[in-house]
Amino acid sequence: NDSLRFPDEFVRHKILDAIGDMGLLGHNFIGEYSAFAGGHKLNHLLTKKLVAENALQEITLGEELTQFSITPAISRHF
Incomplete structure (x- = not known):
């Protein structure tokens, strides 16, 4: 069946x-x-840019919090 299950x-x-x-x-x-x-191509370009700019950060605060990551906003055209 080629019909969509949801309108979106x-x-x-x-x-x-x-x-x-x-x-x-x-x-x-x-x-x-x-x-x-x-799409996958755009997402791939974004992930390459994040890695190349070392924009992935891992922060650990105290024993009561778990680790989480912060990525700064990028508002440039690739």
Whole structure:
């Protein structure tokens, strides 16, 4: 069956693609992500840029908190 299960299924798929692609970095993603005509290629370029700029940070605060990651916002065109 080639019909969509949801009217916004295409958008849902793109969101899950972005979550999965960011997850491949091995860090929790805390922040906001916005894309126009996003896809695996754009996500790949973003992850390469984050790694190249050493923009992934891991912070541990005290024993009562777990580790989490912060990525600074990037608002440049790739």
